[in-house]
Amino acid sequence: MGNDQNGGKPELVPTAHGNGRATRAKTKIERRREHRWTGARAVERRRPPPLGDIELGARHVDVWRIDLDAPQMGFTALHHLLSLDERERALRFHRALDRDRFIAARGSLRLLLSRYQGIPPAEIVFEYGENGKPHLPRRSSPLPLHFNLAHSGRLGLIAATRLGSVGVDLERVRPISDLGRLTRHLLTHRERCWFSGLPRIQRQRGFSNIWVRKEAYLKATGEGLSRSPATVEVSVPPERPVRVLEVRGAPDEARRWSLSPLDPAPGYVGAVAVKRTAEALVPSVRFHV
Numbered sequence: 001m002g003n004d005q006n007g008g009k010p011e012l013v014p015t016a017h018g019n020g021r022a023t024r025a026k027t028k029i030e031r032r033r034e035h036r037w038t039g040a041r042a043v044e045r046r047r048p049p050p051l052g053d054i055e056l057g058a059r060h061v062d063v064w065r066i067d068l069d070a071p072q073m074g075f076t077a078l079h080h081l082l083s084l085d086e087r088e089r090a091l092r093f094h095r096a097l098d099r100d101r102f103i104a105a106r107g108s109l110r111l112l113l114s115r116y117q118g119i120p121p122a123e124i125v126f127e128y129g130e131n132g133k134p135h136l137p138r139r140s141s142p143l144p145l146h147f148n149l150a151h152s153g154r155l156g157l158i159a160a161t162r163l164g165s166v167g168v169d170l171e172r173v174r175p176i177s178d179l180g181r182l183t184r185h186l187l188t189h190r191e192r193c194w195f196s197g198l199p200r201i202q203r204q205r206g207f208s209n210i211w212v213r214k215e216a217y218l219k220a221t222g223e224g225l226s227r228s229p230a231t232v233e234v235s236v237p238p239e240r241p242v243r244v245l246e247v248r249g250a251p252d253e254a255r256r257w258s259l260s261p262l263d264p265a266p267g268y269v270g271a272v273a274v275k276r277t278a279e280a281l282v283p284s285v286r287f288h289v
């Protein structure tokens with residue numbers, strides 16, 4: 001905590017060369033860095049939402065949009081919800097902006113999960129899959145809650161469902177300098193044909209649209225980019241329904257997934273992929289701003 005919480009006295013920190021007992025006053029720069037989320041930006045705008053207040057129907061997928069630069073509860077409150085390893089991760093960001101956005105995303109994720117699960121946000125425990133996908137402990141509930149998080153720029157998306165594994169992705173549409181190389185490496189032959197038929201002005205958005213569909217699927221399986229995106233083919237706009245068409249080397253895989261496009265905000269594109277249940281229910285996506 002910075003000086004503001006310390007009755008005006010300078011806060012002492014261990015010295016780098018000390019024997020564990022030696023301390024020094026925090027430097028002005030250290031105080032200013034911390035102040036970003038313990039001081040001025042830390043205004044609590046809202047009380048924490050009640051636990052367990054969101055009902056999630058069996059065929060629903062909820063997608064929540066978060067403004068990572070102005071989260072509803074404020075940065076200090078969200079930082080308090082994080083686990084030790086999450087706080088350490090936050091400290092490893094070089095840019096204060098990235099650190100704040102990480103705190104906002106993880107803190108908001110904890111708050112949301114607490115509303116579905118009825119568990120205090122700070123008590124939520126994450127486990128991690130082989131490629132780093134966070135999930136709740138499998139034993140925690142007979143009808144597990146699946147979730148996934150994505151961020152791009154100042155926007156975050158959180159998807160939650162009880163249907164099955166879920167992956168969400170979003171991209172801010174912006175000029176990409178090496179678009180030609182990316183399409184060669186990341187798109188399938190059919191996707192490339194569609195892409196090269198687009199007017200130049202539509203290409204950034206067109207590429208981003210395909211990319212979020214592929215990545216939503218890859219995040220849903222948990223493989224992420226450990227699998228080449230060029231091995232996954234998705235339907236291209238304006239084809240309907242939007243879906244995974246083919247996963248190379250796995251003939252039955254594509255039909256096991258539902259894919260829905262998202263329109264998260266002006267200048268952004270998104271998609272959410274969910275594992276289909278045995279009854280092949282078409283998930284209903286509820287978008288919360």
Ligand SMILES: CC(C)(COP(=O)(O)OP(=O)(O)OC[C@H]1O[C@@H](n2cnc3c(N)ncnc32)[C@H](O)[C@@H]1OP(=O)(O)O)[C@@H](O)C(=O)NCCC(=O)NCCS
Nearest residue numbers: 131132133134149150151169218219220222223224225226
């Ligand atoms: C998952 C992955 C595709 C995310 O890419 P990204 O566009 O940078 O980030 P996004 O904003 O879409 O998603 C990040 C969030 O997805 C979640 N996530 C992390 N690993 C994941 C995985 N394997 N599958 C699904 N979700 C994952 C996390 O919640 C993460 O946010 P957090 O760490 O701040 O909590 C990428 O990090 C990846 O492929 N990781 C696994 C394999 C890997 O590390 N390969 C090395 C590069 S080849």
